[in-house]
Amino acid sequence: MMDQQTHALRGEGIALSFGGIKVLKGLDVEFRAGEITGLIGPNGAGKTSLFNCLTGAYSPQEGTISYAGEPLNGLPPAARAAKGIVRSFQHVALCPDLTVRENVMMGIARNGTAGWFSAFLPLTKGIREREEMARAADAALADLGLPDVGDKFPGELPPGMQRLVEIARAVVGKPSVLMLDEPAAGLNNSETRDLTAVLRKLASTDLVMVVVEHDMDLVMSICDRIYVLNFGEFVAVGSPGEVRTNDDVVRIYLGSDDDE
């Protein structure tokens, strides 16, 4: 079994500002392998900003980010992807011009070695590579319960399935860190239940999984540990049980849910 502490995605003292507004205020985080970690907080708390710092979309002004002890600061998203750190997006980011299968294939396209000649000519290497990628994509789709949608285009699928396709694209390359940004956004109850089952199935001892989510039932049911963020600071960290009974959390987040 992999060492949870060693193979962790860590951030220390992460600070991010936009035009003088402090979005993240010196955060220390540790997302461990083998755990599903939740990242929750009200709108504007800084969840997606922290996500973007960890995946390289944003460069924090202060702090260090590392995976398995290797510093990631300064690495662009593409380079982090090459290290197995992948993400899904708050708003579904599938390419409408590609089939579902091809969208999933993009999760492993970076591993391809067929060059430009294969891109324009019917060379064996390119054809074989595409077939292998297609097989891997079909397997990932089947694992997520979508065995028959490979030939469709994303626009032909309901939002719930599109979310699952995004997750399939993220997991097809067997990532070491999987970061899901609001995977249940826009899903109905039934689709959320399916998603919960899928995420449980994906969890493994060597995978760091981080889930940013507003759906408290989903977070509480699947996460081993939860970080609660508010105004760029952590107000609570702990197990679902600990977070659920934390007064600050109830006041700033869960409480406001009840009020609605």
Add this chain to the structure above:
Amino acid sequence: MSEAPVSDQATHMSPDRSAMARLSGSITPGVTAGILVAVLMFMPYLLGGSWTFTLGLCFANSIGVLAVSLLVRYGGEVSIGHTFFTALGAYSVGVLDTRYGISLWASVPLALCLGVTLGLLFAWPSRNLHGIYLAVTTLALALAVPEMINNFDALTGGYEGLYVATPFIPGASMGLQRYYVALAMLVIVCFAVARLRLSRQGMALLLAKTHPAAADAFGTRRVWARISIMGISGGIGALCGATLAFSGSTVSPGGFTFWQAIFLLVGSVVSFYGLSLPRVLIGGAFVTLVPQLLSSSGAWIPVFYGLALLGMILLGHYMPRIRKAMARKSETA
């Protein structure tokens, strides 16, 4: 889905069939293209010499239309300066032919390499420009071309231009060569572009166009995407020029003006940015044939050209509805 106008369908890179099925090459678009090529193969024997010559130019212009459409479809950008690349290809062929007696067998690959290289060189400094800003930058290229050609008149022949006379296949009829070489080039370029759609590079370019952040997150840098598509489009633009030089037999600055760049863009719009052989032929035909057909209209040429353009756009826009209405009518009959 079926009610979407052609303009919407044009943004959808693949029709209703699977990409893997198309890889096998056994489906409708391939068959359609095959039938079209077969028909075009016989055209010189059905039409007169002048029409054969005009169709050769049409095929060459279709390649230019394809270069512009490719930039739109894979890069999300518009060029109004592709005559820079067509001039580059045309003068590569023209200069090597007239000055050094080198045939197309060598000058066309060189033109392709030069087009790709200049495309890459243009893309690097403009890599962060988008939309209207990039379009205006390409405009600068188009405006510079005639002056550059005239300033290098010792090499380019200045206003008089160059005459390309070396046959591609020695001994064969030059008139037929000018037609069939252009047709072959068009078919080869269309085939290569169809292959690109199935490649990981092509898919990455499409993802980078629609969701740059997602492409970045999965290993495709947007700078790579921008530079790559400019290089490819520039290379195809140069092939257009090389084909124009051979099929048109002369290369002169008048063929690479700013207006010619605009006409290539118009051809791209008329073909709804299509990349298939039938679509680019529509664009190429519009660029080549409409001005010829209107040549006797004197001062009314711009008006009729505008009306023809409007007619094509409206026809394309309403074609799906017209088809549907006709299908309904035939069902009820």
